[in-house]
Amino acid sequence: CCHGGGSAGESAARTSAIAIGDVNATWIDAKGARKDRVILYLHGGAFIVETPGIHAALVARIGAQARSRALMPSYRLAPEFPCPAALDDCIAAYRFLLDNGFAAADIAIVGDSAGGNLALGLLLRARDEGLPLPAGAVVMSPVTDGTLSGDSLRRNEGHDAMFASSLFHDLLPLYLPDASLRAHPHVSPLHGDLQGLPPILMLVGSTELLLDDS
Numbered sequence: 001c002c003h004g005g006g007s008a009g010e011s012a013a014r015t016s017a018i019a020i021g022d023v024n025a026t027w028i029d030a031k032g033a034r035k036d037r038v039i040l041y042l043h044g045g046a047f048i049v050e051t052p053g054i055h056a057a058l059v060a061r062i063g064a065q066a067r068s069r070a071l072m073p074s075y076r077l078a079p080e081f082p083c084p085a086a087l088d089d090c091i092a093a094y095r096f097l098l099d100n101g102f103a104a105a106d107i108a109i110v111g112d113s114a115g116g117n118l119a120l121g122l123l124l125r126a127r128d129e130g131l132p133l134p135a136g137a138v139v140m141s142p143v144t145d146g147t148l149s150g151d152s153l154r155r156n157e158g159h160d161a162m163f164a165s166s167l168f169h170d171l172l173p174l175y176l177p178d179a180s181l182r183a184h185p186h187v188s189p190l191h192g193d194l195q196g197l198p199p200i201l202m203l204v205g206s207t208e209l210l211l212d213d214s
Contacts, residue, residue: 013060018071020096023089025073028056030063037106038097039063039070040134042090042122044113044141046167047078047175062110070110071097075118079174083187086175090118091125094134104132113210114175116142116202120189123197128186136199141210144190146182148172150212159207168209 013030028041039062043055055072063070075089097107111119116139126133153165176182185192190213204214 013056013063015056020073020089020093023073023075023092025071025093026052026056028059028063028070028072030060030067030069032067033063033069034067035069036102037068038102038108039066039068040090040094040097040107040109040122041070041072042075042109042111042115042118043072044111044115045077046171047083047086047114048171050074050077059110066108068108079177082174083176083178083181086114087118087121087125087186090122091129094122094126094131098132105135107134109134109137110139111137111142112140114143116140117144117187117189120144120200121186123200124189124192124194125186127196133196133198136201138201138203139214140203141205141208142189142202142213143210144188144213146172146176146184146188147191150210152211152213153209156207156209156211160209161207163209165209 013028016027018025018027041059043050045051059070059072071093073089073093076085098104109119109122119137119139120142123137148168157165181187183191202214204211
């Protein structure tokens, strides 16, 4: 079981490992979750780290509230695997769900931070590749601009509880060593055409460095 905050009924969940090609993933089934709908959860971690315990507890709580099972892929990480490896793995996980009987309308994409970027990139790439689109997406503090043009990176310096703007400038080359890709829509959804995408809920704090990205 994995346990997060809240009541045991909200956070307790069964977890099971699964392989999607060469990508490891985890099913997270909260108590009472329906088997016919699924959250594809893309974790944050600046594209370079994964914290399975922290994210599994969060996903268990989300799944309990949504009464939905969840799949969390362990996508490849930079700098060993720069862009587009992570997005390739997320697309593979989405195709896995479609190929295994989940209707697109019964899938929601959820991601935080770097995972929010991958969630939006997944929507754009799925549309561009002609895949059926999921019911919607929820992204929390997503990175949407690989060019780092948002004024909140300056305006909220010293107010963000987690990050300094220098971190983004230091980490970006690890994920995107090819600077010519930094405005590509699949990497920087801010610069993309969002026509035809399903509903998207974006959540961000007023003091975050990434506020303007949302």
